[in-house]
Amino acid sequence: MFSQPDFVHMERALALAKRGLFTTDPNPRVGCVLVNSHGEVIGEGFTQPAGQDHAEIRAMKDARSRGHDLRGATAYVTLEPCSHFGRTPPCANALIDAQVSRVVAAMEDPNPQVSGRGLRILRDAGIEVRCGLLANEAQELNIGFVSRMTRGRPWVRMKVAASLDGRTGLPDGTSQWITGELARADGHAWRARASAILTGIGTVKEDNPRMTVRAVDTPRQPLRVLIDSRLDVPPEANILAGAPTLIFCGDLDQRHTERAAALRDRGAEIVQMANPAGKVDLPGVLKALGERGVNELHVEAGYKLNGSMLREGCVDELLVYLAPSLLGTDSMGMFNLVAPHTLDARVRLNFHAVDRFGDDLRILARLAPVADAPSNATPTPAPSQ
Numbered sequence: 001m002f003s004q005p006d007f008v009h010m011e012r013a014l015a016l017a018k019r020g021l022f023t024t025d026p027n028p029r030v031g032c033v034l035v036n037s038h039g040e041v042i043g044e045g046f047t048q049p050a051g052q053d054h055a056e057i058r059a060m061k062d063a064r065s066r067g068h069d070l071r072g073a074t075a076y077v078t079l080e081p082c083s084h085f086g087r088t089p090p091c092a093n094a095l096i097d098a099q100v101s102r103v104v105a106a107m108e109d110p111n112p113q114v115s116g117r118g119l120r121i122l123r124d125a126g127i128e129v130r131c132g133l134l135a136n137e138a139q140e141l142n143i144g145f146v147s148r149m150t151r152g153r154p155w156v157r158m159k160v161a162a163s164l165d166g167r168t169g170l171p172d173g174t175s176q177w178i179t180g181e182l183a184r185a186d187g188h189a190w191r192a193r194a195s196a197i198l199t200g201i202g203t204v205k206e207d208n209p210r211m212t213v214r215a216v217d218t219p220r221q222p223l224r225v226l227i228d229s230r231l232d233v234p235p236e237a238n239i240l241a242g243a244p245t246l247i248f249c250g251d252l253d254q255r256h257t258e259r260a261a262a263l264r265d266r267g268a269e270i271v272q273m274a275n276p277a278g279k280v281d282l283p284g285v286l287k288a289l290g291e292r293g294v295n296e297l298h299v300e301a302g303y304k305l306n307g308s309m310l311r312e313g314c315v316d317e318l319l320v321y322l323a324p325s326l327l328g329t330d331s332m333g334m335f336n337l338v339a340p341h342t343l344d345a346r347v348r349l350n351f352h353a354v355d356r357f358g359d360d361l362r363i364l365a366r367l368a369p370v371a372d373a374p375s376n377a378t379p380t381p382a383p384s385q
Helices: 004-020 055-065 092-095 116-125 135-141 143-151 181-193 203-208 254-265 282-291 302-312
Strands: 031-035 041-046 073-078 102-106 129-130 154-164 167-169 196-200 224-226 247-249 269-272 298-299 316-321 350-356 360-367
Touching: 004 031, 004 041, 004 055, 004 073, 004 102, 004 135, 004 247, 031 055, 031 167, 041 055, 055 073, 055 092, 092 116, 092 129, 102 116, 135 143, 143 154, 143 298, 154 181, 154 302, 181 316, 181 350, 181 360, 196 302, 203 224, 203 302, 224 282, 254 269, 298 302, 316 350
Parallel strands: 073 102, 102 129, 154 298, 154 316, 196 224, 196 298, 224 247, 247 269
Antiparallel strands: 031 041, 031 073, 154 167, 316 360, 350 360
């Protein structure tokens, strides 16, 4: 169905899409390569920040700036061309107007506003359309966007750094630094690609972290999100410095009025999201973040919040850095989880990738799907692009 040149050009389109890893939110990361009838690449592009050109438009502008005629060309796109008006016009129509003869897409757009409609428009215009080339790679690149479009919530990645015996710090709370410099820099790269970084009040009180990207270059800082049931965060906390922080809290009363005002003065936005117990409704937090256009949520928290998120089904994958050291049973663990009654009831994971950074191991493990698990999530339409 696909030729060797097709694979080569789609691989190049995927490489272009990765250039938007830190910048396209809330839109997907998309790359496009235009090839003429002689097999020559005449234009390339990738999606710009929201409100600016999509990948197809950038590639067409690139080709035209170099004096190329687009008629009869093939467009290789890592995601189905959009078919709706948002902040920018539909890319499907632009490809039709350019009189390309063939479009190869890696995957259909999971956005219900598109979802096959762009491909149909192209076919109805007489353009040859093929879809599915390197689809897995394209989906991995936009795993958060796919999650938000299909489940109404971001893809949640929980990062933990631990010793080989699964301990994240000494009994007195000392945890800097368990892993080495290369592993820490890699962790910041994962922060940088996320739409938002979430932590809990326990971590803020213990470590007073900034929760920003520092070890790698990034054009933007992710939204900072704090889970703080009683608004215990001090107004002078580092997490509140600089950009606004989104704080999710539980039930509040008159005693919290003054505290809330002080936090708002520091630029914090406070959202009550209480469960029946009066604590923060974690699934509700994910839904609210999805509605705000958060595609990937990066979690760096303590073992209590880590355990709560796992128990409530709010984690998709674990990003675990293991150092070649042992800290002992009295030290802090990774997750506050009650031991299951049987092995069949244990939390199951699938290893997705295992890599080495310096002396440390990085394990990417995904929560194994639960067979026949009910789903009542409502997909969140994409914000205007």
